[in-house]
Amino acid sequence: MTERPTRRRRKLFEREAELVTVDGALEQLGGTGTGAGGALLAFSGPAGLGKTTLLAEVRRRALARDCTLLAARGGEQEQSQPFHVARQLIQPHLAGRPEEELRAALGSWYSIVGPALGLCAPEQGAPPDPQGLRDGLDWVLTHLTVQRAPVALVLDDAHWADPESLSWLAAFAPRAEHLPLLLVVAYRPEELPAHADAFRTLPGRAGHRPLALAPLTEAAVSTLVREAVGDHADDAFCREAWAVTTGNPFEAVELTAKVRDKGLDPTSASAPLLRDLAAAQRGSGLVARFERLGPSTVRFGWACAVLGTAIPQELAARVAGLGPEEAAGATARLRDARILSGAGEAPDAGLEFVHPLIATALYRSIPDALRVALHGQAAVAVVDAGLGSSAAARHLLETHPENDPWVVRTLRTAAAENLRAGAPEAARRQLARALREPPDFGERAAVLYELGCASLLTEPANTVNHLRAALAEPFDDPALRQGIVIRLAQVLAHSDRLADASDSLAREIPYTRDVRARLRLQSEQFMWDAFDAVEPDSPARSRRLARLADRLTGRDLTERYVIGLRAWDACLRGEPVEVVLHHAVRALGTEFSWAHEDRGFEVPVLAAMVHMYADRPGRAEELFEAGTAEFERHGWRGAHLSFAYSLRAYIRYRRGRLAAAEELARAGLRLAERVGRGTPVHWYAIAILATTLLARGRVEEAWELAREHGFGESFPAAVVFPDAQTVYAELLLARGQAKAAVAELEAVDRRLSPRGIRNPSWCPWQLHLARAAAEEDPDRARALAADAIRRARAFGAPSGIGQALRVAAEVAPPGERPALLTEAVSLLSESPAGYELALALAALGTELGDAGLLARAVVTARECGADGLVASLGGAGGGGGAGGDGGDGARADGLTEEELRVALQAVRDDPAARARDLSVVYRKLGTDRAGLEEALEAYAQAH
Numbered sequence: 001m002t003e004r005p006t007r008r009r010r011k012l013f014e015r016e017a018e019l020v021t022v023d024g025a026l027e028q029l030g031g032t033g034t035g036a037g038g039a040l041l042a043f044s045g046p047a048g049l050g051k052t053t054l055l056a057e058v059r060r061r062a063l064a065r066d067c068t069l070l071a072a073r074g075g076e077q078e079q080s081q082p083f084h085v086a087r088q089l090i091q092p093h094l095a096g097r098p099e100e101e102l103r104a105a106l107g108s109w110y111s112i113v114g115p116a117l118g119l120c121a122p123e124q125g126a127p128p129d130p131q132g133l134r135d136g137l138d139w140v141l142t143h144l145t146v147q148r149a150p151v152a153l154v155l156d157d158a159h160w161a162d163p164e165s166l167s168w169l170a171a172f173a174p175r176a177e178h179l180p181l182l183l184v185v186a187y188r189p190e191e192l193p194a195h196a197d198a199f200r201t202l203p204g205r206a207g208h209r210p211l212a213l214a215p216l217t218e219a220a221v222s223t224l225v226r227e228a229v230g231d232h233a234d235d236a237f238c239r240e241a242w243a244v245t246t247g248n249p250f251e252a253v254e255l256t257a258k259v260r261d262k263g264l265d266p267t268s269a270s271a272p273l274l275r276d277l278a279a280a281q282r283g284s285g286l287v288a289r290f291e292r293l294g295p296s297t298v299r300f301g302w303a304c305a306v307l308g309t310a311i312p313q314e315l316a317a318r319v320a321g322l323g324p325e326e327a328a329g330a331t332a333r334l335r336d337a338r339i340l341s342g343a344g345e346a347p348d349a350g351l352e353f354v355h356p357l358i359a360t361a362l363y364r365s366i367p368d369a370l371r372v373a374l375h376g377q378a379a380v381a382v383v384d385a386g387l388g389s390s391a392a393a394r395h396l397l398e399t400h401p402e403n404d405p406w407v408v409r410t411l412r413t414a415a416a417e418n419l420r421a422g423a424p425e426a427a428r429r430q431l432a433r434a435l436r437e438p439p440d441f442g443e444r445a446a447v448l449y450e451l452g453c454a455s456l457l458t459e460p461a462n463t464v465n466h467l468r469a470a471l472a473e474p475f476d477d478p479a480l481r482q483g484i485v486i487r488l489a490q491v492l493a494h495s496d497r498l499a500d501a502s503d504s505l506a507r508e509i510p511y512t513r514d515v516r517a518r519l520r521l522q523s524e525q526f527m528w529d530a531f532d533a534v535e536p537d538s539p540a541r542s543r544r545l546a547r548l549a550d551r552l553t554g555r556d557l558t559e560r561y562v563i564g565l566r567a568w569d570a571c572l573r574g575e576p577v578e579v580v581l582h583h584a585v586r587a588l589g590t591e592f593s594w595a596h597e598d599r600g601f602e603v604p605v606l607a608a609m610v611h612m613y614a615d616r617p618g619r620a621e622e623l624f625e626a627g628t629a630e631f632e633r634h635g636w637r638g639a640h641l642s643f644a645y646s647l648r649a650y651i652r653y654r655r656g657r658l659a660a661a662e663e664l665a666r667a668g669l670r671l672a673e674r675v676g677r678g679t680p681v682h683w684y685a686i687a688i689l690a691t692t693l694l695a696r697g698r699v700e701e702a703w704e705l706a707r708e709h710g711f712g713e714s715f716p717a718a719v720v721f722p723d724a725q726t727v728y729a730e731l732l733l734a735r736g737q738a739k740a741a742v743a744e745l746e747a748v749d750r751r752l753s754p755r756g757i758r759n760p761s762w763c764p765w766q767l768h769l770a771r772a773a774a775e776e777d778p779d780r781a782r783a784l785a786a787d788a789i790r791r792a793r794a795f796g797a798p799s800g801i802g803q804a805l806r807v808a809a810e811v812a813p814p815g816e817r818p819a820l821l822t823e824a825v826s827l828l829s830e831s832p833a834g835y836e837l838a839l840a841l842a843a844l845g846t847e848l849g850d851a852g853l854l855a856r857a858v859v860t861a862r863e864c865g866a867d868g869l870v871a872s873l874g875g876a877g878g879g880g881g882a883g884g885d886g887g888d889g890a891r892a893d894g895l896t897e898e899e900l901r902v903a904l905q906a907v908r909d910d911p912a913a914r915a916r917d918l919s920v921v922y923r924k925l926g927t928d929r930a931g932l933e934e935a936l937e938a939y940a941q942a943h
Contacts, residue, residue, distance in 0.1 A: 012053060013220040013223065013224060014214070015057075018211055019054075021211065022041065022057075022061060026061060026062060026065050026152070026182060029067070029152070029180060030065055030067075037177055037178065037180070038177050038178065038180055038181040038182055039177055040183045040184075040185075042187070042199045042210035043184070043186040043211050043213055044186070044188070044189040044192075044210045044212050045188070045189070045212060045213035046190070047188060048248040048250035048355070049213040049214075049215065049249060049250075050213060050249040050250065051156065051157075051186035051213060052186070054213070055184065055186050058152070058154055059071060062182070066150075067150045067151060067152040067182070068093075068144075068148035068149070068150070068152070069152050069154070070089045070090065070144075070151060070153040071088070071089070071154045072085045072086075072089045072154075072155050073155070073157050074157040074159065074160030074161035074166075075157070075160055075308045075309040076308070076356065076359065076360060077306065077307070077309075077363070078160075078162065078308050079160055079162050080393075080394045080397055080426065081393075081426075082116070082165075082390075082421070082425075082426040083117065083165055084161075085155065085161040085162055085165035085166065086168065086169075087116075087117050087118050089141075089153060090117055090140060090141065090144065091117050093144060093148075094106075094117070094119055099120070102114070102119060106140065108633060109136040111123045111635075112128045112132060112422070113137060113140055115417070115422075116133055116136075116137070116164075116423070123420075125634065126595055126634050127424075127635075128422040128634060129635065130422055130423075130638070131671075132422070132632075132635030132636055132637035133421075133422030133635055134167075135635075137172075141153075141172065145180060146179070146180070149180035150180040150181070150182070151180060152181075152182045153181060153182070153183045154185075155169065155183075155184070155185045155186070156185075157186065157187065158186065158187040158196065159193070159196075163193065164422075164423050166193065166196045167195045169185075169196075170196045170197070170198040170199060173199065185199050187199065189212075215247030216242070216249055217242075218238070218239060218242040221238065221241055221242035221245065221247060222235070222241075222242065224252055224253065224256060225241050225252075225256050225259070225266065228256035228259070229266045230266065236268035236271050237266045237267055237268060237274075238266075239271075240271035240272075241255055241271075241274055244275050245278055250355055251278060251281055255274065255278050255281060258277045258280070286361050289337065290365075293333050293334070293337060294333070296320075296326050296329075296330055297333045299320040299330075300316060300322055300331070300334070301334055301340075302371075302374060303317075303320035303374060303378070304362075305353075305363040305366065306363065306374045306378050306395070307319065309350075309352060310352060311350050311351040312385075313327055313331060313351060315381055316351065319378045321377075331351065338354050339353065339362075340352065341353075372400055375395040375396070375398040375399050376399045379393075379395040379407075388417070389410045389417060390414045392410055392414065393410065393411055393426075396410060396430075397429060397433050403437060405439075407437050408434045408437045408438075408440075411430045411433055411434035412430075412434055414427075415427035415430040415431045415434070415454060418430065419453070419454055422635065424455070424456075424458065427450075427454040428455045428458065431454055441474075442475055445470045445471075445477075446475075448466045448469050448473065449483060449484050452466040452470065452484070452487055452491070453487060456487070456490075456494075460495045461495075463491045464488065464491055464492060467491070468488065471484055471485070478512070478517060482508075482512070482521065485521065486505075486521070486598070488504050489501040489502070489505050489524055489525075489528060493528045496718060497717075498528050498529075498531055498533075498718055499717075502525050502532065505522075505524050506525060509521050509525070516558065519558050519559070519562070522548070522562070523561045523565065527602055527603060530565060530568060530569060530606075530719070531718045531719045532717065532718070533715075533751055538755035538757075539755070542573060545562070546569070546570075549562050549563045549565070549566030554586050554587065554589055557599070560587045560589055560592065561603045563583050563586045563587040564592075564603040564606060565603060566583045567581075567610050568607070568609075568610060570583060571609075571613050571614070571759065571761075571762060573759065574758055574759035574762075574794055574795045575794075576795065577615075577796040578796070580610055580795075584607050584611060588607055588623075594630045595627075595630045595631060595633075595634045601627070601631075601640060601643075604627060605647065607623070608620050608624055608627070609721070612654055613759075613761050613762055615799050615833075617654055621648065624648045624651065625648075627644060628641065628645075628648070631644055637671070639672075639675045639679065639680075639681045642668045642675060643684060645665070645668035645671060646668030646669070646672070646681070646684045646689075647684065647688070649662070649665035649667075649689070650665075650721070652664060653665075653688065653691060653692050654799070654832070655832050655833070655834060656835035656837070656863075656866075657834070657865070658692055658864050658865035665692050668681075668684070668685045668688070668689075669689055671685075672686075677709065682709070683720050686705065686706065686709050686711045687720065687724050689702075690702045690705055690711065690727055690731060694730060694731065694734055695866055696867055697866065697867050697868010697869060697871065697872075699731075699734045699735060702731055703735060711724070712728040712731070723765065725751075726745065726748050728744055729744035729765070729772070732744065738772045738773075738776075739776075742769065745765050745769040745772060748765040748769075749765065749766075752765065759792075760788040760792045760795075760800055760804055761795050764788065764804075766785070766787060766788040766791075767784070767785065767788050767804060769784055770782070770785040770788070770808075770810075770811050771807060771811065774810070774811040778811065781811040782811055785811050786808065788807070788808070789804040789805060798827040798828065798831035799833035801824075801827050802823075802824045802825075802827040802837070803824075803833070805820045805821070805840075806820070806824045806828075806836065806839060806840045808820050809821045809824065809843060809847075810843070818848060821843050821844035822844060824840040825840045825844050825853075834863065834864045835861075837860055838866055841853050841854075841856050842854065842857035842872075842873055845857050857869070
C-alpha cells in the first residue's frame with residue numbers, strides 16, 4: 001500500500017495586499033484597545049484564482065495567533081443537504097460530549113439547534129420555525145465565540161453552501177464586528193445566491209470588500225515556473241506558460257507540475273507544447289487523462305465525485321464496487337495524478353479532490369445512466385454505513401423513479417427529520433421526489449399530506465393543491481383524513497381565504513362518523529368563522545356555538561377549544577363580563593398549551609385577550625408570558641412570537657403603559673418584517689404600534705408608519721384586533737380629516753354590525769364615528785355615543801363604560817358634560833385603563849376649571865407615557881411624583897393629603913392590608929404596588 005503523503009503548504013504569489021488585510025484583522029481581533037473587535041472579510045474570484053490556497057493561509061495565521069478555528073467548505077454535491085456547512089463549523093467543537101454536558105452547553109436551545117447540527121435526534125412535538133432555528137444558531141455561535149475568543153470562522157466555496165447555512169451566516173455577518181470573531185468567506189461572484197448578497201455589499205471596518213482576487217502577472221507565473229523546474233527556464237517559456245494559463249494560479253501550478261513530471265526542457269523550443277499540456281488540465285483534456293488511469297480507478301474517481309467532499313475511502317469503494325486493495329490502488333493512482341488528496345491531517349479525515357474544478361469535470365463526465373445508478377448505490381451505502389436517511393436523501397434526489405418502496409420510505413424519513421430540524425424546504429424537495437417514485441397506492445395520500453405540511457410556509461398555493469389531491473385519493477384512515485382537512489383549512493385561512501377554510505370543513509363534517517372527530521372539525525370551523533370579517537350569517541353561527549359550548553364540560557382539549565371560542569364570541573357580541581369570564585375560565589382549565597403540534601395558537605390567544613377586554617389585564621399578561629415562553633422553547637420565533645409581542649403591547653396600551661407598549665410593539669414589528677409584509681402578523685404589528693403612537697401624541701410618526709407599510713390601502717379579510725380599518729380612521733381623525741374618517745368608520749359599521757359585533761370595549765368604532773361626525777351632524781354623534789354607552793354598560797367593563805362616557809361628554813351639550821365626565825372618572829379610577837383615566841381627568845378638569853384635577857391628569861398622563869397629553873395640558877402640577885403640590889388640597893401624584901396619610905398609616909400598621917385596602921389608592925396613583933410604596937416613602941420623608 002502506498003504511504004499517504006502529507007499535504008504541503010503552497011506558496012502564495014501576489015497576495016501580499018490581501019494578507020496585509022488579513023493580518024490587520026487578526027491583530028484587531030486579538031487587541032484590547034478601543035479599535036479591537038471582529039470583522040468580515042470576503043474574497044471573490046472565478047474558479048482557480050487561489051481562493052482556497054489563500055484561505056488555507058488565513059487558517060494557518062489564525063492558529064498561529066491562538067485563535068479558535070471554525071472552518072467549513074461548501075460542496076457542489078452537498079448543497080441539498082441542509083445545515084451541511086453549519087455542521088462543519090460547529091459540530092467538531094460540541095460533538096462527543098455526554099448528553100447532560102451538551103444540554104448544559106446549549107441551554108434552552110438544545111432541542112431546537114441540536115437536531116440541525118446533528119448533535120441529537122429531533123424530539124417529538126412541533127418543529128421550530130426557520131427563524132427560530134436561525135436565532136438559535138446565532139446564540140450558539142455567539143456563545144462559542146465568547147467562550148473561546150478570539151475565533152476565526154473560515155468558509156470556502158460559500159457559493160456552494162447549503163441555503164439554510166448560507167442564509168443564516170449572511171444574516172449573522174454584521175454581528176462579527178461586535179464580537180471577537182473574524183469571519184472570512186471566499187466565493188465565485190457569478191455563482192453566489194441572492195440570499196447571500198450581504199457578502200457582496202456589507203460595509204465595515206475593512207472598508208473595501210469584497211476583495212476581488214486578480215490573476216497572476218507574467219512575473220509571478222515566471223517565478224512559479226522557475227521555482228518548480230529550475231532557474232534556467234527561459235523568458236519565452238515562462239511567458240507562454242503565463243499566456244496559456246491566463247494567470248490562473250491553479251492552472252499555472254498544475255502546468256508546472258506536468259512540465260516537471262514529463263521532464264520537459266523549459267526553453268523557447270518547448271514553449272509550443274505548453275498549450276496542449278495546459279488543455280490536459282481542464283475540461284475534456286482532464287477527463288481524457290483521468291480515463292487513462294484504468295477502469296477500476298475511473299469508477300472509484302466517479303464514486304468520489306458523486307459522494308462529494310471529505311469522502312471515506314471505504315464508502316467510495318462500496319459505491320464503486322471495489323474491494324479494499326483495489327480501492328487503495330485507485331486512491332494511490334488518483335493522488336499521483338494530482339486528482340485526489342487527503343482532506344486533512346487526521347488519518348480518517350477522508351479524501352478530497354485537489355480542486356473543485358476537477359471534481360466538477362469528473363462528475364459531469366459520468367455517463368447519465370451511470371451517474372444515476374451511482375447515486376442510487378451511494379444512497380444505500382450511506383444508510384448501511386449508519387449515516388442516516390438525510391444523508392441518503394440528497395443522492396435519491398438525483399435518481400430516476402423506479403416504484404421502489406425503500407426509496408419512498410427513506411425520503412419520507414429524511415423529510416420528517418428535516419422538518420423537525422427546521423428545514424422545511426429540504427423536506428419539501430424530498431417529499432416531492434417521493435411522490436414521483438411513486439408511493440404505493442395506499443400511501444400516496446399520506447405523502448401528499450406530508451408534502452402539504454412541509455410546504456405550508458413557503459408555498460401556500462401548492463400546499464392547497466397537495467392537500468386537495470390527498471383528499472381525492474381513495475384511502476381509509478379517518479385520522480389522516482381529519483388531519484388533511486384541518487391542515488387544508490389552516491393554509492386557506494392563513495392565505496386570507498377564511499370562507500374557503502370554513503367551506504372545506506363544512507363539507508367534511510357531515511361525513512365524519514366519530515363524534516369526537518366531528519366535534520374537532522366543528523371547533524376548527526367555528527374558529528375560522530370567528531375570524532372571517534365578512535361571514536354571511538354570524539348571528540346564526542353564534543347561536544349554534546352557544547348551544548354547543550354551553551352543554552360541554554371541557555373534558556378534553558377539543559371541548560375547551562369550543563368553550564374558548566364561545567368566550568370570544570360572547571366578548572365580541574357584548575354579553576355580560578361575568579358570562580365571558582365564566583367561559584374563558586372553563587376553557588383555560590388547568591393547562592392550555594399555546595404550542596400543540598396539530599393545533600393553532602389562536603384559541604389560547606383569544607382566551608387570554610378576553611381577560612384584557614374584561615378589565616383583567618394582569619391575568620391576560622400572565623397568560624401571554626406563559627405562551628411567549630412556550631413559543632420560545634419550541635423555537636417559534638417568527639409569526640408566533642411577533643403575535644405574542646404585538647398583542648402583549650396592546651395589553652400594555654390598554655393598561656396605560658404606553659412606553660412599554662411601544663417597545664413591545666416595535667419588537668413585534670421587527671419580527672413581522674422578517675416574516676414578510678402583507679401577512680396577518682404584519683397587520684397586527686402596524687395597527688398596535690400606530691394606536692400606541694397616537695396615544696403618545698406622535699400623530700405624524702404614526703401616519704408615516706402607516707404610509708411606509710401601506711396600512712390603509714386595503715384591509716384584510718380576517719378579523720384583527722384592534723380593528724385595522726378603525727385604527728386607520730383614528731389616524732385620519734387625528735390629522736383633522738374628519739370626512740375621510742367618517743367614510744371609513746361607516747364601512748366598519750357595515751362590516752361589523754350585521755355580525756352582531758357591537759361591543760365598544762372590543763372596537764369603539766361608534767365612539768370614533770361620533771367624534772368624526774360631531775361637527776357636521778351633532779345629533780347623530782350624540783345618538784352614536786348614547787348607543788355605545790348602552791352597549792358598554794351591557795358588557796360591564798368599567799374601562800369601556802368610562803371611555804364611552806368620556807366621548808359622549810365630548811359630543812354632548814355643555815350642560816351635560818360634567819355629569820358624564822364625573823362618572824367616567826369614577827369608573828376609570830376603578831379600572832386598569834390608566835390612559836383613559838388621564839383623558840377623562842383632563843376633560844373634567846378643563847370643563848370645571850379644576851387645577852387639582854388637571855394636576856392629577858398631568859401626573860397620570862406622565863406615568864402612562866402620554867407625552868402629547870402632558871404637553872397639551874402645559875405640564876400642570878409641576879414635576880409629578882409624591883412631592884409636588886397640585887393645589888386645592890390635591891397632590892401631584894393624584895392623591896389628596898388625607899388619602900396619602902391614610903395610605904401611609906395602613907402600610908405602617910398592617911402590611912398585609914396593602915393588597916386588600918389600598919386597591920383604590922393604586923388605581924388613583926395609576927401605578928403598581930412598588931410605585932405606591934415609593935410614593936409613600938417619599939411622602940414619609942417629606943413629613
